[in-house]
Amino acid sequence: MRIAIDAMGGDHAPQSTVEGAIAAAEEWTDTTIVLVGDTAVIEPLLQGKKLKNLVLHHTTEMIEAEDEPVKAVRRKKDASMVVAGRMVKEREADAMISAGNTGALMTTGLLVVGRMKGIERPALAPMIPTMDGAGVLALDLGANMDASPEQLVQYAVMGSIYRSKVHGLSEPSVGLLNVGTEAMKGNELTKAAYPLLEQAPIRFVGNVEARDVLLRPCDVIVCDGFAGNIMLKSMEGTASVVMKTLKQEFMRNVFTKLAAAVVKKGVMQLRQKMDYTEHGAAPLLGLNGLVLKSHGSSNGIAIKNAVRQARLALKNDLVNSISTEISKGSEM
Incomplete structure (x- = not known):
């Protein structure tokens, strides 16, 4: 090798x-x-x-x-x-x-x-970290800004194979990033992709909202690169701000420093879960x-x-x- x-x-x-x-x-x-x-x-x-x-x-x-x-x-x-x-x-x-x-x-x-x-x-x-540590494979997250419904199906198939081969999942679930969970929600791209994904050789579980991704509603999530990159950068920015804010609050005075000592282990575990280096x-x-x-x-x-x-x-x-x-x- x-x-x-x-x-x-x-x-x-x-x-x-x-x-x-x-x-x-x-x-x-x-x-x-x-x-x-x-x-x-x-x-x-x-x-x-x-x-x-x-x-x-x-x-x-x-x-x-x-x-x-x-x-x-x-x-x-x-x-x-x-x-x-x-x-x-x-x-x-x-x-x-x-x-x-x-x-x-x-x-x-x-x-x-x-x-x-x-x-x-x-x-x-890329893998998006989730609260349970398992992660969600998301594609495309920036290689192509636009996509066709057929290309989203190819993303879904490739992502499913990746999770199966590399991560050992026997039947990875696949979701479509959208603004609502109902089948006919979204723009022209997602509306056209939905029925194609239902017919694809994957375990399609329907639409997934961005707010739920960190809770791992599926093993693979597909989207066009524009929407996906915005989702990724929003998550990275939010995680960075949350960790900086926690640090500032814990260092405010002697009492908050004592509180920080108590919760330090949990905060470090959270930080590790959200760390791209892993x-x-x-x-x-x-x-x-x-x-x-x-x-x-x-x-x-x-x-x-x-x-x-x-x-x-x-x-x-x-x-x-x-x-x-x-x-x-x-x-x-």
């Missing part, structure tokens, strides 16, 4: 990517981790560690956060992200991970790795290879957990499973 990491992508790269790669290589000795990037920058961060399953692949360019995705991928042929994608395409790596520019990674997936036959648009599928990365489902997107502000823990996710997906033959199921559907 060989996993390429875009060492130069992310807010805290390459420090975070190197830390995560070292931790992953130390824990999973059966997996070769390839750090793709400027070796002159990466080598000092290794601090003299020499691991047989951690190798460097030198590149001379990197894609910046402000780069226009399509132009950057086409012009920067030796960018760390593009090279990692090419390694997956040419089977030099079984998977790639990047915390870099999301648009550029989507473009790399489409132009370099290639789209899976039968898939109209790949989807970004989930590691979101796969771009629908590509001809395994590509995972880590959060832009990923630390070493998040990168290590992304490697864990990649290993699980590879062991369970995720890409081929999706391809087989989509091929069946296109033949019907």
Whole structure:
């Protein structure tokens, strides 16, 4: 098993990517981790560690956060992200991970790795933390702003296979993000998608409202990228404000500090449940290879957990499973 990491992508790269790669290589000795990037920058961060399953692949360019995705991928042929994608395409790596520019990674997936036959648009599928710790897989959450009813059905099928193969759920439930639970609620997209989802080879449980997502009303939730990204960013912002507000209130005076000591364990458990680093990365489902997107502000823990996710997906033959199921559907 060989996993390429875009060492130069992310807010805290390459420090975070190197830390995560070292931790992953130390824990999973059966997996070769390839750090793709400027070796002159990466080598000092290794601090003299020499691991047989951690190798460097030198590149001379990197894609910046402000780069226009399509132009950057086409012009920067030796960018760390593009090279990692090419390694997956040419089977030099079984998977790639990047915390870099999301648009550029989507473009790399489409132009370099290639789209899976039968898939109209790949989807970004992160796990949304839930109060019971199980999480909800949501797609699409930003790879494509618009979607057709048929594309939502493809998202549902891919998401269901992912939860089954990677998370071991025997019959994942699938919900449609909407403004109400009634079948005919919503806009033209959701109204048209609903009956198609009922007929799809999945366990469709109907419409789901955003306010209920954290309570895990389903295992997979599908939506267009515009609505999904707004939902995700709203949740991230709310969680951040709640934790900051709690900290401010607990530090107000000696009595609140005493109260904080009493509830500290519970607050820390809540924070851990809502921590993106525990989930590691979101796969771009629908590509001809395994590509995972880590959060832009990923630390070493998040990168290590992304490697864990990649290993699980590879062991369970995720890409081929999706391809087989989509091929069946296109033949019907």
